[in-house]
Each structure stands twice: as structure tokens, then as C-alpha cells.
Amino acid sequence: MEAVHNSQxxxxxxxxxxxxxxxxxxIVRDLNLDIRRGEFLTLLGPSGxxxxxxxxxxxxxxxxxxxEIRLDGxxxxxVPPYRRNIGMVFQNYALFPHMTVADNLRFxxxxxxxxxxxxxxxxxxxxxxxxxxxxxxxYPQQLSGGQQQRIALARALVFDPQLVxxxxxxxxxxxxxxxxxxxxxxxxxxxxxITVVFVTHDQSEALTMSDRIAVFNHGVIxxxxxxxxxxxxxxxxxxxxxxxxxxxxxxxxxxVAGEECDVRLDCGTVLRARTGNVGAGGRAxxxxxxxxxxxxxxxxxxxxxxxxxxxxIYLGDQIRLRVELAGKHEFTxxxxxxxxxxxxxxxxxxxxxxxxxxxxxxxxxAAH
Amino acid sequence: MSTAVDxxxxxxxxxxxxxxPLKKRLRRAERRRNLLxxxxxxxxxxxxxxxxxxxxxxxxxxxxxxxxxxxxLPRTLAALEDWSGSAPPAEAAFRALADELAAxxxxxxxxxxxxxxxxxxxxxxxxxMKTARKLPLDAAVxxxxxxxxxDAQWGELATWQAxxxxxxxLTPFYLLAAIDRVIDADGNIVAAPEDERIYVDVLLRTFWxxxxxxxxxxxxxxxxxxxxxSLSTRHSNMLMIFVLLPFxxxxxxxxAAWIVLLQNEGLVNRLLMWIGLTDSPIQLLFNRFxxxxxxxxxxxxxxxxxxxxxxxxxxxxxxxxxxxxGCPPFxxxxxxxxxxxxxxIGAGGLLVFIMCMGYYITPALLGGPKEQMLSYxxxxxxxxxxxxxxxAALSAVLLAATxxxxxxxxxxxxxxxxxxxxxx
Numbered sequence: 001m002e003a004v005h006n007s008q009x010x011x012x013x014x015x016x017x018x019x020x021x022x023x024x025x026x027i028v029r030d031l032n033l034d035i036r037r038g039e040f041l042t043l044l045g046p047s048g049x050x051x052x053x054x055x056x057x058x059x060x061x062x063x064x065x066x067x068e069i070r071l072d073g074x075x076x077x078x079v080p081p082y083r084r085n086i087g088m089v090f091q092n093y094a095l096f097p098h099m100t101v102a103d104n105l106r107f108x109x110x111x112x113x114x115x116x117x118x119x120x121x122x123x124x125x126x127x128x129x130x131x132x133x134x135x136x137x138x139y140p141q142q143l144s145g146g147q148q149q150r151i152a153l154a155r156a157l158v159f160d161p162q163l164v165x166x167x168x169x170x171x172x173x174x175x176x177x178x179x180x181x182x183x184x185x186x187x188x189x190x191x192x193x194i195t196v197v198f199v200t201h202d203q204s205e206a207l208t209m210s211d212r213i214a215v216f217n218h219g220v221i222x223x224x225x226x227x228x229x230x231x232x233x234x235x236x237x238x239x240x241x242x243x244x245x246x247x248x249x250x251x252x253x254x255x256v257a258g259e260e261c262d263v264r265l266d267c268g269t270v271l272r273a274r275t276g277n278v279g280a281g282g283r284a285x286x287x288x289x290x291x292x293x294x295x296x297x298x299x300x301x302x303x304x305x306x307x308x309x310x311x312x313i314y315l316g317d318q319i320r321l322r323v324e325l326a327g328k329h330e331f332t333x334x335x336x337x338x339x340x341x342x343x344x345x346x347x348x349x350x351x352x353x354x355x356x357x358x359x360x361x362x363x364x365x366a367a368h
Numbered sequence: 369m370s371t372a373v374d375x376x377x378x379x380x381x382x383x384x385x386x387x388x389p390l391k392k393r394l395r396r397a398e399r400r401r402n403l404l405x406x407x408x409x410x411x412x413x414x415x416x417x418x419x420x421x422x423x424x425x426x427x428x429x430x431x432x433x434x435x436x437x438x439x440x441l442p443r444t445l446a447a448l449e450d451w452s453g454s455a456p457p458a459e460a461a462f463r464a465l466a467d468e469l470a471a472x473x474x475x476x477x478x479x480x481x482x483x484x485x486x487x488x489x490x491x492x493x494x495x496x497m498k499t500a501r502k503l504p505l506d507a508a509v510x511x512x513x514x515x516x517x518x519d520a521q522w523g524e525l526a527t528w529q530a531x532x533x534x535x536x537x538l539t540p541f542y543l544l545a546a547i548d549r550v551i552d553a554d555g556n557i558v559a560a561p562e563d564e565r566i567y568v569d570v571l572l573r574t575f576w577x578x579x580x581x582x583x584x585x586x587x588x589x590x591x592x593x594x595x596x597x598s599l600s601t602r603h604s605n606m607l608m609i610f611v612l613l614p615f616x617x618x619x620x621x622x623x624a625a626w627i628v629l630l631q632n633e634g635l636v637n638r639l640l641m642w643i644g645l646t647d648s649p650i651q652l653l654f655n656r657f658x659x660x661x662x663x664x665x666x667x668x669x670x671x672x673x674x675x676x677x678x679x680x681x682x683x684x685x686x687x688x689x690x691x692x693x694g695c696p697p698f699x700x701x702x703x704x705x706x707x708x709x710x711x712x713i714g715a716g717g718l719l720v721f722i723m724c725m726g727y728y729i730t731p732a733l734l735g736g737p738k739e740q741m742l743s744y745x746x747x748x749x750x751x752x753x754x755x756x757x758x759x760a761a762l763s764a765v766l767l768a769a770t771x772x773x774x775x776x777x778x779x780x781x782x783x784x785x786x787x788x789x790x791x792x
Contacts, residue, residue, distance in 0.1 A: 061688055081691040082700075094689035098707045107703075108693035159694065 010034035011195045017067035019053050027053045029219040040189050042198045042206040045216030055165050055199050060084050087156035087164035093148045095140035101151050102136035108159040126154040146177045166198045182208045203243045215239050236277050237362045240287040247331050249286040250364055256280045263361050267327040272302045276362040284361040290334040294353035303354040309346050431760030434539035436484035440477045441468045445535040457528055462511035470504035488530035495521055542761035574741040578724030584664045585720050589671035597679035611672050623733050626662045658734040671716040678712030714781035722770055742766050
């Protein structure tokens with residue numbers, strides 16, 4: 001184990017980091033990011049958003065065009081990858097095909113010139129950690145995808161790195177296995193107390209595993225927060241749309257009163273919402289999650305709207321309603337089966353309520 | 369899911385319609401497919417048989433063929449069948465020989481007999497010719513006295529032993545000669561006289577030169593293939609054209625070009641003299657150097673292409689993984705990348721080596737007498753001395769050496785033997 005670090009000091013920090021491949025477009029614009037010691041940080045974003053480039057710069061396979069990256073306070077821009085002592089799990093595992101599983105695990109230990117008995121003890125421990133003790137003498141091709149994934153994880157951890165990077169490691173697995181591996185990786189990370197930087201484009205994976213999520217788009221971090229905060233309190237439309245499902249209604253801000261504001265929708269209705277990144281007089285987009293729409297909207301109160309049911313989709317544990325509301329044809333409501341009037345039919349008129357506490361006025365993204 | 373169980377394939381299917389069991393129907397279906405496969409490869413199989421296996425097989429049999437005595441003196445051989453070899457043979461053998469030589473007199477057969485027996489005992493040719501001139505014998509005189517009267521050698525045991533030895537339908541003579549061995553008068557296999565030993569040296573030289581060319585091709589080809597595999601498609605296609613360029617020119621033209629370049633007044637020598645490395649022209653042609661340069665040039669693509677195809681399949685992520693695990697670049701290359709290229713090295717090496725073993729035109733045009741390889745001698749015996757037996761025997765040796773090499777490759781380096789491949 002390494003010497004005790006100041007737990008307040010960031011494990012990794014990016015300062016004004018830029019990266020361009022062609023000298024014209026910046027893949028990473030101006031990245032400032034502190035990664036806390038022992039946290040599980042996920043870099044989430046669509047492809048081409050710069051998240052993988054950030055990971056590769058941290059691993060040392062790409063050099064930042066500008067700015068600096070610090071690891072434990074030391075600038076590592078010019079440290080070659082093999083001296084960084086960072087574990088890495090690759091997208092397609094990258095297990096060496098000409099070596100057995102055990103030799104794959106011995107590789108980083110032998111490179112570090114550990115004594116033979118120490119090597120064997122660690123290999124055994126690492127295989128035990130991923131519950132594949134009996135597979136040491138096999139070749140990677142003889143293992144299933146999930147087993148290869150575990151071996152790749154064991155190999156990245158066997159030399160006790162304090163920081164482990166994972167580049168979409170679960171992308172090639174099927175859904176069930178992926179969900180099991182998400183928890184398994186999370187538990188291993190918590191048990192070992194290591195820092196993990198995880199790259200994915202799968203938002204549910206990010207929500208499941210992370211302590212914090214950094215949402216990337218166009219080379220800029222849009223928001224960095226804990227999963228719950230990110231989901232409940234997105235700070236812009238991109239984050240609201242990218243994470244989870246979102247209903248959007250466009251309008252103009254007519255008044256701002258502290259944390260709340262009034263937005264006049266294009267159909268004329270005025271809604272009250274929490275103020276996001278908008279100001280009075282500007283265009284705004286009302287963002288509300290489908291499960292936050294109240295169906296028992298009878299009676300008076302703020303944010304009551306008339307809607308027409310267009311479609312009902314039975315999903316077992318819940319019902320999805322597609323309704324027409326405020327001139328918008330695609331508005332989705334999710335409701336638990338127990339709370340729904342089962343006599344509803346397409347064409348029925350209903351009244352819905354949008355709780356101002358869960359309704360946010362955010363920017364209208366520029367049309368592409 | 370209870371509905372899934374009902375249609376599960378694990379339930380034995382009842383025999384349908386005609387009541388044939390499932391297994392039998394499966395076999396029938398497979399048989400049709402197998403027949404189709406057979407029909408698809410049949411044309412090529414026939415071509416290979418007629419144009420490759422059959423001619424090679426018949427050429428190889430020429431190497432052990434021994435028809436001269438067996439076909440022309442059958443009665444003599446029959447009479448000698450029970451002969452002890454320690455005393456002169458019976459009168460019947462003398463009579464049969466006299467009759468058969470008389471019958472062969474004046475035809476090409478007599479020359480073939482004389483030549484064949486001369487190989488057993490020097491001086492036999494004149495004995496046969498002299499005897500044949502005085503045949504046929506008077507039927508009243510005992511053949512034995514008459515023949516001994518013609519030449520006293522007919523009374524000697526060695527004379528008859530030679531006929532006896534040469535009488536088999538097959539002979540190992542050419543094959544043994546091709547590895548510098550002869551059968552002595554007592555029937556033992558011994559080394560040929562020193563001044564006649566040549567083919568073992570030639571075979572070793574063939575191996576050695578092939579090895580040098582293969583190693584040179586590997587040394588020059590590996591970096592090129594590596595570069596091609598790591599460059600972008602556009603650049604690697606450009607390099608590929610340069611690698612393939614030699615393929616589009618005839619071997620003869622390329623050899624001729626090397627003669628122009630390497631001769632005493634050629635470009636290379638003039639350049640060397642101009643930059644002052646040498647005062648007088650260096651002999652670059654008609655020695656090993658010229659042969660190596662041209663052969664490496666001609667065979668390089670055969671090394672680069674298999675290497676490239678294997679390297680193209682090695683993901684660069686392995687190198688990154690090795691680096692991330694703390695292994696310095698060169699060691700990562702050696703421990704992780706290089707072992708994965710072994711199938712390509714094996715395939716390219718084998719291809720170049722085997723092609724070298726059969727090389728004829730380049731050493732014949734660019735080399736001196738000391739650079740000639742086995743194929744040169746095969747061509748020499750077929751074209752110059754019309755000794756088909758010797759040509760066939762040398763071909764057999766070359767073929768055997770090549771097959772042996774292939775077996776060694778398949779055993780230790782072949783794609784099915786590389787351990788991790790086998791695991792697939």
C-alpha cells in the first residue's frame with residue numbers, strides 16, 4: 001500500500017486540458033476535472049464527445065495538446081504509460097491470446113520483477129477475487145465473454161494500482177451478464193478502496209455504478225454530479241435528455257422569482273418551474289420526467305393541463321401513456337399499475353399536473 | 369416459460385410419413401450434401417491427378433527403373449536364378465546369353481545392355497560389343513567353350529555376377545548416386561569414390577543458400593510488413609504496390625536487370641568507385657553475392673505478404689495493454705507482439721525456403737559453378753546428358769527434402785501447432 005495521502009487532495013486533476021488530432025477541431029475543449037481518491041467516476045457521453053480521449057490521455061496513450069494532468073499532485077503529461085502504474089481494462093479485454101490466463105496475470109508482476117512465490121500468491125488471490133480459480137491454465141479463447149471480462153479486470157488489479165481505468169468494458173456482454181458485472185465491479189472497487197474512472201455511453205450503467213458521473217458533450221463536461229442529482233436536477237437540456245427519459249415543452253420565460261419562474265408555453269399556457277440555465281424573456285424548454293407527471297390532476301392548483309390519451313402501453317409493472325398535451329403529440333407519462341384508472345381508453349380526455357418542484361426550465365438546444 | 373417447453377427440440381421427434389428413423393434421414397440428407405461437395409472439387413482433383421500427381425509419380429519411378437537387363441536378357445536371368453555364384457554357371461546360362469545377345473545384335477538394345485553392364489564392371493562395354501560381333505554361335509559347339517573362346521572373361525565369376533546384380537526390375541543405383549553412395553561388388557552400400565562425390569555437397573549448398581535467402585527476406589520483410597500493418601489504409605496500399613511491383617515483371621527481366629546493375633562496368637560498381645570506396649571494380653556477379661541479391665529481391669514479396677496478413681490481424685490494443693501493465697515498449701513488442709506474428713514468420717519462411725530449394729534460373733544466370741543448386745543438376749541431366757534416371761533420382765531427393773521440411777514446419781510451427789491457435 002502506498003503512503004497515506006491527504007484524503008482532501010484530488011487523486012487526479014485535469015487543468016485546462018485540450019486535445020486536437022487535426023489542429024482544427026478540439027476533441028477536448030478545456031477540461032477541468034478533479035477525481036477524488038477512492039471514488040467511482042464515470043465519464044458518460046455520446047460517441048465523439050471526448051470521454052474516451054480523456055481516458056486515453058490519463059492512461060498516457062494520448063498526449064494533451066494543452067493544459068496539464070496531475071496524478072497525486074505530479075504532472076504526468078510526459079510520463080510514458082508504462083511508468084504510470086495505472087490499471088486499465090480495455091473494451092475488448094485485450095487478453096494476450098498466446099498466454100494462458102495465469103500467464104496473463106503473471107505478466108505485470110514479472111515485469112515488476114516480483115519474487116516467484118509472491119507472483120503466484122497474487123495470481124491466486126486475483127483469480128479468487130473474480131471467482132475463476134480453476135481457469136488459470138486455460139487460454140483466453142477458451143473462456144466465455146464474461147469470464148474474459150473478469151480476467152481482464154483481475155489483470156488490471158493484480159499489481160495493486162491505486163487508479164484503474166475502464167474503457168466501456170461491458171459493451172460486448174449481453175444484458176443480464178452486464179448487469180451482474182456492473183455490481184461485481186462496483187463491489188470490488190468498494191472493497192479495494194481504489195479509484196476507478198469508467199467510460200461508457202450507457203446511462204443506466206453509469207447510474208448503477210457511479211459515485212459521480214461526468215456528462216460529456218462536444219468535448220465539454222456538461223454536468224458532473226452524483227447519479228441522483230444528475231437525474232433529478234439536470235442543469236441543461238442535454239443532460240436532461242441524455243440521462244433517463246424526458247418530456248420537453250418549449251416556451252418563453254415571462255417572470256423569474258427566485259428559484260422558480262413562469263414560462264408561457266407556445267400554446268399560451270403558463271407553467272411554473274424551477275429556474276435552470278435561463279433568464280427572464282429568454283426561450284426556455286420545460287423538462288419533466290414521465291414518472292413525475294401526476295395523473296390525478298383533478299381540482300385546481302398550479303400547472304394543471306388538459307391532455308388527450310393517444311396510446312396505452314402495458315409494461316407489467318407500469319403503464320406508459322402517450323398523450324397529446326399543450327399542442328405536443330409526443331408526451332409520455334409513466335404510472336404504476338396500481339395508481340391508474342384501468343378504464344382509460346385512447347381518445348379519453350384527462351387532466352394532468354406538473355409538480356413545479358420536479359419541473360425545470362432549461363435552455364432550448366440549438367437545432368443542428 | 370412453460371410454452372417454450374412444449375416445442376422444445378429435446379423431445380424425440382416421431383418418425384414421419386414413411387417411418388424412416390431420424391438418424392437415417394439425417395444421414396441421407398448429409399449424403400446428398402457430401403456428394404455435392406465431392407462434385408465441386410472433382411474437376412480440380414482430376415486436373416491435379418492428370419497434370420501433377422501422375423507425371424511426378426511416373427518421373428519418380430524412372431529413378432528406380434532398371435529395364436535394360438531385365439527386359440533384354442530374361443532367359444539368361446532365368447537360367448541364373450538358382451546359381452550359387454561361387455562356381456561358373458551351367459551351360460544353359462551360356463546358351464541363353466549367347467542367343468539373347470545374338471538377338472539383340474544390331475538393335476539399340478545391345479548398346480543399352482553394354483552400357484548398363486559397364487556401370488557394374490568397367491570394360492564390360494567392349495566385352496559385350498566384341499562378343500556380339502562374333503555371334504550367333506554354331507549350334508553344335510557347346511556355348512560355354514565358344515564364349516570363353518571369344519573372350520576369357522566369360523569364364524570369370526565377376527562377369528556373371530554383374531549380370532545377376534543388374535538383372536532386377538528396380539534399382540537403387542540412381543537414388544544412391546544422388547546421395548553419393550554406390551553398391552560395391554559385394555552388394556554393400558558404401559560412399560562413392562571421393563572424386564565422384566558431389567550431390568551431398570550440392571544438397572547442403574541448396575539448403576544453406578535457401579536458409580540465407582530466407583533469413584535475409586525475413587530481416588528485410590518484417591519491418592516493412594510491420595510498417596504496412598500499422599500505417600493508415602491509404603499509405604499501406606501505396607507500400608503494398610511497391611511490394612507487389614516486382615510481381616508484375618518477369619523473373620528473367622529482373623535477373624537481366626541485376627546483371628546490368630551489378631556487372632563490372634555497372635551502376636553499382638561505378639557508384640562505389642565514384643565515392644571512392646574502391647579503386648577497381650568489385651566482382652558482384654557470378655558469385656554468391658549476386659545470386660543472393662537477386663533471389664532476395666524476387667522472393668521478398670512471398671515473405672512480406674504472409675507476415676502482413678498476420679500482423680494486420682493483431683490488434684494494436686495488445687501493445688497498449690502491455691504498456692498499461694508496466695512493460696516498456698521494446699519488451700512489450702518482443703513478449704506480446706512478436707509471438708503473435710510467429711504463424712506469419714512460419715508461413716512466409718516456409719514459402720520462401722521451399723521456393724529457394726527449387727530455384728534454377730537465377731543461380732544459373734547470376735552464379736558461378738559454385739552457386740548451382742540441385743535444380744541445375746536436374747536440368748543438366750534432363751537437357752544435356754538425357755540421363756532420366758539421374759534426373760528423376762535428384763528430383764526425388766529434392767522432393768523428399770521439401771516434404772521433410774514441411775513436416776518439421778507442421779510439427780513445430782504450423783498453424784495447428786501454435787498452442788493458442790489450437791485452443792480456438
